[in-house]
Structure formats: structure tokens, C-alpha cells
Amino acid sequence: MxxxxxxxxxxxxxxxxxxxxxxxxxxxxxxxxxxxxxxxxxxxxxxxxxxxxxxxxxxxxxxxxxxxxxxxxxxxxxxxxxxxxxxxxxxxxxxxxxxxxxxxxxxxxxxxxxxxxxxxxxxxxxxxxxxxxVIELAFCYAQLINEHNITHEELSKKVFKSRASITNTLRLLQLSSYVQQFLSSGKLSAGHAKVMIGLDPNIQKQLCDKIISEDLSVREVEKLIKDIKEEKISKDINEKKNVTNSYNTEVLNNFLEVLKNDKIKAKLDKNSIKITFNSQDDIDRIISYLNLQ
CATH class of the missing domain: 3.90.1530.10 (Conserved hypothetical protein from pyrococcus furiosus pfu- 392566-001, ParB domain)
Incomplete structure (x- = not known):
């Protein structure tokens, strides 16, 4: 045939x-x-x-x-x-x-x-x-879903598995190929792998190696991931703060340069700036400059 x-x-x-x-x-x-x-x-x-x-x-x-x-x-x-x-x-x-x-x-x-x-x-x-x-199974689920254009719910009735089980298994395909190979060989459990979904591939690799070498539990891995995410959030906040400070410093330096070019005296203290104008024209000119910023 x-x-x-x-x-x-x-x-x-x-x-x-x-x-x-x-x-x-x-x-x-x-x-x-x-x-x-x-x-x-x-x-x-x-x-x-x-x-x-x-x-x-x-x-x-x-x-x-x-x-x-x-x-x-x-x-x-x-x-x-x-x-x-x-x-x-x-x-x-x-x-x-x-x-x-x-x-x-x-x-x-x-x-x-x-x-x-x-x-x-x-x-x-x-x-x-x-x-x-689990990785072989996930690829098979994906193949059947794509070839027959069916939902997870419809597939669950064909293979006698719960929809949630099928969905969770398919999510493992979002992991890096490095992690997937350890899942396939049985050196890494699905429980460990699931908590790494969505992480940067480099972080997944580091965690995978650490899990295997130190025999970490799923709970220990979850704590590690929480610490990594909190550290990243803190780093992002500091980076944004540094960018803002850098911009403000640039604006202030430009302003002081304008004053200097116009021969206007300016004294910069820790939290204030004192400007001594020579005339009303100087004041008007500086106000116009500030309005353009």
C-alpha cells in the first residue's frame, strides 16, 4: 500500500x-x-x-x-x-x-x-x-496539533490525557535546546525544567548545570530564580536612575556653558545655583533659552 x-x-x-x-x-x-x-x-x-x-x-x-x-x-x-x-x-x-x-x-x-x-x-x-x-512526547503533541489543526482539548480526548497535561508538556518546547537534552536523557526532571520556562537561555544553562551538579530540589531552584529576578529588577532600576542622572547632568552643564558664554556669573552649590545677571537683557535671554529646552 x-x-x-x-x-x-x-x-x-x-x-x-x-x-x-x-x-x-x-x-x-x-x-x-x-x-x-x-x-x-x-x-x-x-x-x-x-x-x-x-x-x-x-x-x-x-x-x-x-x-x-x-x-x-x-x-x-x-x-x-x-x-x-x-x-x-x-x-x-x-x-x-x-x-x-x-x-x-x-x-x-x-x-x-x-x-x-x-x-x-x-x-x-x-x-x-x-x-x-517528555520532550519526545511534546514534539509529538505539537505535530498532531499542527497536522490536524486541533485544539489541546480535542487532542486530550484522542490520547486520553488531560488538557492541562498536554498544555504543560508542550510548554517544555519553550526551553533552550541545552535544557531539553537533559530532559530527554532523564538527568533533569520536568518539575525542575518547568520553573525555568521564560528565562534567558544563558540563565537556563547555568541553572541546569547547577541543578545537576548540586542535586537541587525544585523549591531550591524556585528560590534561586526569585533571587535572580529580584536582582535584575534592582539592576534595571539603577540603570534607569543612572541614565536619568546622566541626562540631568548634561542639561545642567549645557546651561552653565550658556551662562559662561554670556559672561553671566553663576555659583553652583550642593543643592542650588546662584546667578548674578548684568542686565534685564541677560535675564530675558536666559529665560528664552530655558523655554526652548
């Missing part, structure tokens, strides 16, 4: 897995079925829309050893392409474990699914197993 075309977002995991369940049942009841088949591992391509990017190598090796000893208990799910190859829909860990075990064939359920449904299936299949890290 050729992948392509557009369709509306499905009605959740049950609908998506319906074809798979039917194929599996058919394979058990009909030996001539095109349900479960042995397929060459070399003919199976990874799903380009697979949301999970990080795999635990230790657990992968354990699965590989188990498959070598006991065989594959649950077939993978693939879709057949026009070129005679297959695209993986579900079961990437099982496929990777087969490759790790140097096995040439794998049991697979062949089903029909179009490109958008393939993306949705890949996301929901992984959400169901809770295999995605």
Missing part, C-alpha cells in the same frame, strides 16, 4: 488498534491469512514518524536475550509499501532486539494504514506504553 493522503484524526487507541487486532485474530483462525507472517528483518524500514528517539541499551539487550531463548511473544506491526519493503508501525524495540540478536526474520502483522494515521498510531502506541520521554 502506498503511503499518502490526508484524513481526520482518529477516535483514539481502540480504533487504531482495531485493524491490528483483526489481523491477529485472522492469522489464528485462517492459515492462509495475510495477518502474521515471517518477514526478513532487512526488508523492514523504521517508521520515520516514530516519536521515541532514546532507547535503553541494557533493556534492549535483555529483550534480545529473551527473544533468542524464548522466541518473539508478540509480533510487530508493519505496513507493506509498493516497493516490496515494509514500514514499521509498532514494535521498534522488538525489531531492534532482533537485529541485536542477528536474527534474519521476525513475526509481523501486515495491516493497512495511511500516512497520517501511521503518525497517529506511532504516537498513541508509545503513549500507551509510556515509553516516550
Amino acid at each position: 502506498k503511503l499518502g493522503g490526508k484524513m481526520a484524526l482518529g477516535r483514539g487507541l481502540g480504533e487504531l488498534l482495531g485493524e491490528v487486532e483483526t489481523a491477529y485474530e485472522n492469522s489464528n483462525s485462517n492459515s492462509n491469512s495475510s495477518g502474521v507472517k515471517k518477514i526478513e528483518v532487512a526488508l523492514i524500514d523504521a517508521n520515520p514518524n516514530q516519536p521515541r528517539k532514546v532507547f535503553d541499551e541494557t533493556k534492549l539487550q535483555e529483550l534480545s536475550d529473551s527473544i533468542k531463548e524464548h522466541g518473539l511473544l508478540q509480533p510487530i506491526v508493519v505496513v507493506e509499501n509498493d516497493n516490496g519493503r515494509y514500514t514499521l508501525i509498532a514494535g521498534e524495540r522488538r525489531l531492534r532486539a532482533h537485529k541485536l540478536a542477528s536474527l534474519e526474520e521476525i513475526s509481523a502483522i501486515i495491516t493497512n494504514i495511511d500516512e497520517l494515521k501511521l503518525r497517529e498510531h506511532a504516537l498513541i502506541e508509545n503513549i500507551q506504553r509510556e515509553d516516550l520521554n
Whole structure:
């Protein structure tokens, strides 16, 4: 089946897995079925829309050893392409474990699914197993929302997550790529990351390093951020004050220069200035100057 075309977002995991369940049942009841088949591992391509990017190598090796000893208990799910190859829909860990075990064939359920449904299936299949890290999950939410033009509320009904959970997860994409990589690896918790949203990327990096090196709690990080913001506000106020003082000093110096050029005596004290005019013309001239400022 050729992948392509557009369709509306499905009605959740049950609908998506319906074809798979039917194929599996058919394979058990009909030996001539095109349900479960042995397929060459070399003919199976990874799903380009697979949301999970990080795999635990230790657990992968354990699965590989188990498959070598006991065989594959649950077939993978693939879709057949026009070129005679297959695209993986579900079961990437099982496929990777087969490759790790140097096995040439794998049991697979062949089903029909179009490109958008393939993306949705890949996301929901992984959400169901809770295999995605929060950044992978956030990118998948964003992809589904953009492709299907749906709201957070509508998506929540499709993936069986609360709207608030989806919104909070998506907000993690506002973090710098530096922080996101530590979230993906599990070295930084979502709780720590959330309090850094909106901060300057350089400050995020400094906080991230400090959290990891000093094993700070979320509460400790919140206090640090509060101190940073208060320090910035104080700095901004002082900078504005300095700018104002600098401007006032410039105005006063210009005024004193005018008096000097007109040979008008002026005495500057701490909080006052005393001017001695030579004539009424001097007074009128200085008043005119001040009115222009």
C-alpha cells in the first residue's frame, strides 16, 4: 500500500488498534491469512514518524536475550509499501532486539494504514506504553496539533490525557535546546525544567548545570530564580536612575556653558545655583533659552 493522503484524526487507541487486532485474530483462525507472517528483518524500514528517539541499551539487550531463548511473544506491526519493503508501525524495540540478536526474520502483522494515521498510531502506541520521554512526547503533541489543526482539548480526548497535561508538556518546547537534552536523557526532571520556562537561555544553562551538579530540589531552584529576578529588577532600576542622572547632568552643564558664554556669573552649590545677571537683557535671554529646552 502506498503511503499518502490526508484524513481526520482518529477516535483514539481502540480504533487504531482495531485493524491490528483483526489481523491477529485472522492469522489464528485462517492459515492462509495475510495477518502474521515471517518477514526478513532487512526488508523492514523504521517508521520515520516514530516519536521515541532514546532507547535503553541494557533493556534492549535483555529483550534480545529473551527473544533468542524464548522466541518473539508478540509480533510487530508493519505496513507493506509498493516497493516490496515494509514500514514499521509498532514494535521498534522488538525489531531492534532482533537485529541485536542477528536474527534474519521476525513475526509481523501486515495491516493497512495511511500516512497520517501511521503518525497517529506511532504516537498513541508509545503513549500507551509510556515509553516516550517528555520532550519526545511534546514534539509529538505539537505535530498532531499542527497536522490536524486541533485544539489541546480535542487532542486530550484522542490520547486520553488531560488538557492541562498536554498544555504543560508542550510548554517544555519553550526551553533552550541545552535544557531539553537533559530532559530527554532523564538527568533533569520536568518539575525542575518547568520553573525555568521564560528565562534567558544563558540563565537556563547555568541553572541546569547547577541543578545537576548540586542535586537541587525544585523549591531550591524556585528560590534561586526569585533571587535572580529580584536582582535584575534592582539592576534595571539603577540603570534607569543612572541614565536619568546622566541626562540631568548634561542639561545642567549645557546651561552653565550658556551662562559662561554670556559672561553671566553663576555659583553652583550642593543643592542650588546662584546667578548674578548684568542686565534685564541677560535675564530675558536666559529665560528664552530655558523655554526652548
